[in-house]
Amino acid sequence: MIGSMKFSRRFVVALGGAAAIGLATGGVATAQDVIKIGAPLPLTGPLSPEGVKQQQGYDLWAEAANAKGGIKVGGKTYKVQLVYADYASNTPRAVQTAERLITEDKVNFLFSPFGSGAAKAASTVSEKYAIPTVAATASSEQVYDQGYKYLFGTFTPNQTLTEPLADLVTAKDKNVKRVAILARNDLFPLAIGQEMEKSAKSRNLEVVMFEKYAIGTMDHASAITQMRAAKPDWIFATGYINDLILIRKQMKDLGVKAPVVTMIAGPAYQEFIDASGPLAENISSAAWWHPAVRYKGEDVFGTTEAFNKAWADKYKSEPDYAQASAAAAGAVLQLAIEKAGTLDGAKVRDALAAMDAVTFYGRIKFGPTGQVTSLAPPVFQIQGGKPMVIMPAEIKQAEFKFGVN
Amino acid sequence: MIYFQVLANGLVLGGLYACIAVGFSLVWGVLNVINILHGTFIVLGSYIALFSYNLLGIHPFVSVVTAGAALYLIGHAVQSTLVNRVIAAPVLMTLTLTFGLDLLLNNLMLVAFKADYRKLVLENPLGQLEIGPVFMPLDRVAAMGLALLLTFLLYRLLRDSRIGRAIVAVRMDREAASLMGVDVSRINAVTFGLGAMMAGAAGSLLSIVYPISPLNSGMFLGKAFVICVLGGLGSVPGAIVGGLALGIIESFGAIWFGPEHAVTISFALLILILIFRPAGLIGKRGFE
Numbered sequence: 001m002i003g004s005m006k007f008s009r010r011f012v013v014a015l016g017g018a019a020a021i022g023l024a025t026g027g028v029a030t031a032q033d034v035i036k037i038g039a040p041l042p043l044t045g046p047l048s049p050e051g052v053k054q055q056q057g058y059d060l061w062a063e064a065a066n067a068k069g070g071i072k073v074g075g076k077t078y079k080v081q082l083v084y085a086d087y088a089s090n091t092p093r094a095v096q097t098a099e100r101l102i103t104e105d106k107v108n109f110l111f112s113p114f115g116s117g118a119a120k121a122a123s124t125v126s127e128k129y130a131i132p133t134v135a136a137t138a139s140s141e142q143v144y145d146q147g148y149k150y151l152f153g154t155f156t157p158n159q160t161l162t163e164p165l166a167d168l169v170t171a172k173d174k175n176v177k178r179v180a181i182l183a184r185n186d187l188f189p190l191a192i193g194q195e196m197e198k199s200a201k202s203r204n205l206e207v208v209m210f211e212k213y214a215i216g217t218m219d220h221a222s223a224i225t226q227m228r229a230a231k232p233d234w235i236f237a238t239g240y241i242n243d244l245i246l247i248r249k250q251m252k253d254l255g256v257k258a259p260v261v262t263m264i265a266g267p268a269y270q271e272f273i274d275a276s277g278p279l280a281e282n283i284s285s286a287a288w289w290h291p292a293v294r295y296k297g298e299d300v301f302g303t304t305e306a307f308n309k310a311w312a313d314k315y316k317s318e319p320d321y322a323q324a325s326a327a328a329a330g331a332v333l334q335l336a337i338e339k340a341g342t343l344d345g346a347k348v349r350d351a352l353a354a355m356d357a358v359t360f361y362g363r364i365k366f367g368p369t370g371q372v373t374s375l376a377p378p379v380f381q382i383q384g385g386k387p388m389v390i391m392p393a394e395i396k397q398a399e400f401k402f403g404v405n
Numbered sequence: 406m407i408y409f410q411v412l413a414n415g416l417v418l419g420g421l422y423a424c425i426a427v428g429f430s431l432v433w434g435v436l437n438v439i440n441i442l443h444g445t446f447i448v449l450g451s452y453i454a455l456f457s458y459n460l461l462g463i464h465p466f467v468s469v470v471t472a473g474a475a476l477y478l479i480g481h482a483v484q485s486t487l488v489n490r491v492i493a494a495p496v497l498m499t500l501t502l503t504f505g506l507d508l509l510l511n512n513l514m515l516v517a518f519k520a521d522y523r524k525l526v527l528e529n530p531l532g533q534l535e536i537g538p539v540f541m542p543l544d545r546v547a548a549m550g551l552a553l554l555l556t557f558l559l560y561r562l563l564r565d566s567r568i569g570r571a572i573v574a575v576r577m578d579r580e581a582a583s584l585m586g587v588d589v590s591r592i593n594a595v596t597f598g599l600g601a602m603m604a605g606a607a608g609s610l611l612s613i614v615y616p617i618s619p620l621n622s623g624m625f626l627g628k629a630f631v632i633c634v635l636g637g638l639g640s641v642p643g644a645i646v647g648g649l650a651l652g653i654i655e656s657f658g659a660i661w662f663g664p665e666h667a668v669t670i671s672f673a674l675l676i677l678i679l680i681f682r683p684a685g686l687i688g689k690r691g692f693e
Contacts, residue, residue: 044512046620048520185665213664218615218624219652221414222659222667229407242522245616249524253542254410255533275524275616 035071035078035343037333038085038101039111040122045089049241049271050114050322054136057326058082058111060314061334064300071334074341080330083107091118098122102129108343109133111329112151116140117187123151132336132349136329137322139288140191144369150345152352152370154288154325154332154361156377158192159199161264161286164379164391166199169234169260172400176259180209180232182223182247184239192264193238200234208232217243220250227256234260235404241266245275252279260284261404267382268320282404284381284390289321289328289361292389292397293378297359299331307360328361335359409539411656417541419652420549424610425625426632427556427644428603434639435576435596437496438488441503443629444622445511446476446601450608451617452518455525458612465525465612466551473555473606480601485594492593507622514619522616548610553645555606559599560641572596576639631675637685646686 042051094113112119112135119138126133139155183193244266336351367373388398457463531543563569574582636647658670
């Protein structure tokens with residue numbers, strides 16, 4: 001009691017002093033003028049390339065928002081403060097980290113950890129504390145079908161990647177009949193492999209092989225030998241960048257050729273093209289975004305061109321879909337906060353749920369589960385060492401080419 | 406027909422595995438040190454090969470020499486300045502030390518080289534050799550041939566040279582060797598250096614096969630562990646037999662049970678070996 005009395009007396013004195021100085025300097029920023037957003041990321045460990053991409057996206061958004069003064073909430077403007085925490089590519093630790101950000105760092109909002117698995121695990125925590133959370137890199141429907149109200153995602157479901165690919169290939173060549181699928185035994189890569197199987201079967205294509213490989217596999221020769229024996233017209237391989245570089249190399253080593261070879265997710269990254277060299281040619285893929293899309297957004301970046309330029313100025317490279325999605329997660333959250341006019345979690349959550357806005361990233365409207373439904377992911381193909389958009393027609397950069405040797 | 410290809414795959418993979426494991430096996434067998442740094446040493450060898458090729462145009466098969474020499478120096482220095490201080494302590498102590506050093510070196514590499522996966526893309530790749538229905542990737546075959554040659558040279562070194570005999574003597578009985586006038590701590594440093602040299606050379610050869618990233622070190626270390634237990638510790642023929650066995654088992658396991666079980670099968674086999682032949686397929690006698 002005495003302690004608190006003492007404290008409050010000292011506090012009053014300090015306040016008086018601060019007011020006097022404040023009058024002279026025209027106001028001092030206090031802690032309340034900051035919106036804190038927590039971002040647990042895999043900044044070290046096997047997923048660190050992905051974690052860094054997300055961090056770059058968040059950083060660019062926060063800079064853009066702060067350069068314009070900050071986020072307007074009611075009559076006040078708040079600066080964005082990102083609170084990063086590394087969870088070393090360890091999913092259980094991602095969950096603990098998310099909880100610590102909420103309870104100790106007192107963040108107002110949260111960005112999900114990387115990928116479907118970790119985003120799903122951490123969503124339990126943000127739901128418990130009613131913290132609006134945006135997942136920038138989680139596409140699997142199993143993340144969003146838990147009945148949670150505070151989780152929103154900027155990737156469309158997995159079949160939105162396989163369906164346009166299957167449409168494109170079957171329309172271009174009726175002779176593509178036999179599909180071989182090789183999937184990493186992991187939440188997202190396996191889920192998208194299974195979606196491909198559905199997309200193929202619904203078009204009367206024959207799935208002649210469906211094999212899974214373990215995480216950390218260093219040799220794919222047996223699977224690829226099996227693949228060669230199955231004589232596929234369309235090879236569909238899923239995994240992360242390291243897996244796909246190795247699979248592509250071993251396909252060449254073992255003399256496997258096919259009219260169509262699709263790989264997800266990796267070819268959208270410049271690192272895949274650099275590492276595979278000439279072997280990347282004519283590999284097709286799909287991603288949730290591509291720098292060639294063109295939107296006029298109402299978000300902090302405005303047009304897609306403006307976003308690309310801001311990215312190139314800061315990072316001296318072209319943004320890929322994961323980087324763009326992270327920046328979009330911030331931009332979307334900003335729109336919702338400004339719309340809600342308050343930092344109240346429940347009201348911002350409602351603004352996110354009701355959102356229907358065009359951004360540099362595309363039109364954002366979340367479905368009933370919180371996953372975005374309003375985007376059509378582009379299909380692209382590596383041609384001449386560059387990812388060229390094949391679909392949708394409005395932004396097409398090249399014709400689809402058959403033959404991967 | 407497919408089985409010929411699977412056997413060929415297994416042999417080529419096994420040759421690379423042997424090369425990954427032989428240095429690890431030597432250090433473990435002679436010094437009784439489980440060198441957790443081994444995987445990171447391999448990756449460092451790969452980076453030396455990558456930069457030599459991209460900046461100076463030196464073929465990775467030539468970088469084997471420079472990468473091996475560089476890693477020998479690093480290994481020798483690590484042993485004589487750090488590991489030697491705790492060499493007589495229980496195995497857990499040296500394990501913890503190399504584990505800590507590995508965290509340090511691996512994170513330094515993450516900072517210096519980033520975690521991005523890179524690939525050494527040869528301008529004139531060797532291509533493939535088709536023997537009937539069997540495809541042999543020539544770069545892997547050449548890497549395997551060189552790996553086996555290096556391993557053979559190491560074997561001759563251990564058998565025929567004065568220093569090699571001293572290493573073998575220390576392995577068999579440290580006190581007796583010391584009483585016979587062998588400078589044990591120098592031999593320790595040379596052995597650790599040789600282990601690191603084999604890792605550096607292996608890394609250089611593997612740079613044309615695998616994507617390169619500091620994150621791969623754990624995978625290499627895991628394989629080395631299994632191969633050593635399969636083949637028997639501290640023996641050069643043991644590493645070769647263990648490597649080839651693992652390569653063939655994984656390849657056939659993947660065909661029969663699906664690639665997702667390849668690793669499970671090799672570890673199940675490991676448990677069986679530990680139960681029935683705890684000294685490994687070749688056993689301790691292999692290398693004298």
